[in-house]
Amino acid sequence: MRLESTPELDAFRHKVRAFVAEHAPGRKRHAGVRAPEPELMPAIREWTAKLYEAGFLGIDWPARYGGRPDAHPLEPSVVAEEIARARTWPPVGAASLASSALIEYGTDAQRDFFLPRIRSCADVWCQLFSEPEAGSDLASLRTRARREGDVFVVDGQKVWTTNGQHADMGYLLARTDPDAPRHKGITAFALDMRSPGVEVRPLREITGTTDFNEVFLDGVRVPVGNVIGEVGGGWRVAMSSLGHERSGVAARGVELIAVLDDLLRLSGGRSSEELGELATRVQVNAAMIGLAQSRMLAGTEGAADALLGKIFFSELNHDLVEFGLRTQGTDGLLVGGDPSAVAEGWWQDAHLYARAYTIAGGANEILRTQVAERGLGMPRG
Structure with a gap:
């Protein structure tokens, strides 16, 4: 390494x-x-x-x-x-995911139209993958798209759509062949979010902010020309684009270092065994990122590398902000908007949000199973 x-x-x-x-x-x-x-x-x-x-x-x-x-x-x-x-x-938004899919699987006409609009940010994209019963188990998605002449008619519901309220375009997965095996019969689409039949309903989270949305699709007509890749090949398109998204891992390492620095200032320079353990884990996280990058450069990435990195980061992030709250004593009960709240309530918001990192991108419980099966070669339970 x-x-x-x-x-x-x-x-x-x-x-x-x-x-x-x-x-x-x-x-x-x-x-x-x-x-x-x-x-x-x-x-x-x-x-x-x-x-x-x-x-x-x-x-x-x-x-x-x-x-x-x-x-x-x-x-x-x-x-x-x-x-x-x-x-x-x-x-x-999800422009990086959409652009990866378009570059690898899109047509020349799709690339010539969509990529310049992504570069100018004329289009903000959202990711329309997760559903109420298909989150970590994405292959269970039920949104349907049936062919009618030169369009697909889409019906279904998506959820946990970050920035859906701001999006001009959606990177959509829908089932085009209900009789095919779970990972087959899924097709990827570029969806105009202004199409008739698209309804975005913001979700207010425990943080008090609205970051996620439900998206309802009722008879939405999508031109056949907006299919990304082959009809029925959407699973391959989606997994490929998700595999290209590596830069965010490095950013998460910087975020943890910044939180640790804030935590050291918050503690007034007082050291403790728990704070030392957290600092050590932050360094381990940085080493894991370095290892993943080194393997990526060498073409020797392991099936469990990204999974383990996400699990480790999300749980460490939670422990850091939880310690930050406890360090504040009773002031940790204050929230944003209270003039007495430390850092304008940033720690409280970060603590409430921290659980999202353990679910987004696949719940850690599901990812641990994938590590066992894909990384360690253990039999399915």
Whole structure:
């Protein structure tokens, strides 16, 4: 495993850091992957477009669409880290997932139309995968799409759709062959969220904010030309695009270091065995990220690498913010809006949100089973 940087990556990092300091749209108020308030969206769209224009997003795209195929493969991770370090807004939505699917499986016409709109942030995308009975077990999805001439008619319900209230386009999975095996008969679509029959209902979470949405699809007509990949090949498209999304892992490591630094200040420099253990785990998390990146560069990634990293990060994040609350004593009961709350209630919000990290991307209980089966080769229970 190689953890050291290179002079080229260091120079790139300094360039990104300066750009973020000059152009970022301000600091995020809340922890985690959150949806901005509507009034922030114009600034975030402009910020995202600037990142693409400067060559800091879409780095691994084909040159024809503005990418730099000769760039160092860790440059996207550096960008994600520097955005996280500044605690500002990353690009909002699921455009990175959608662009991966379009680049690998889309038609030339789809790429020529959608990718420039992603670069200019004319389109914000959301991910329409999870359903009330198909979250971690995504292959159980029930949303149906039936062919009628040159369109598919879609009926169903999606849930936990982050930024659905802001999205122009949706990266949709629907079942086109109900008689096929679970992982077959699923098709990927590019869905115009302004289509008749699309209803977005924001969900207010325990944090008091609205980051997720339910999306109801009632007779929504999707042109056949918006199928991504082959009809019935949506599972392969989805798994491929999810596999390309690595830069967020590096950003999570930076987030934990920032939380640990805040925790050290909050504790007034007082050390404890528990704080030392948390600091050690933060370093272990960084080492796990370095190992995953090293294996990615060498082409030796293990089936359990990403799963273990997500489990470890999410549980460590929870323990960090929980310790932060306990350190505040009775002040830990205060919430945002109370002038006496520490850091304007950031710790309380982060603690309430921390459970989401243990569920999003697959509940940790499900992921542990996948580690056993895929990583350790254990028999199915």
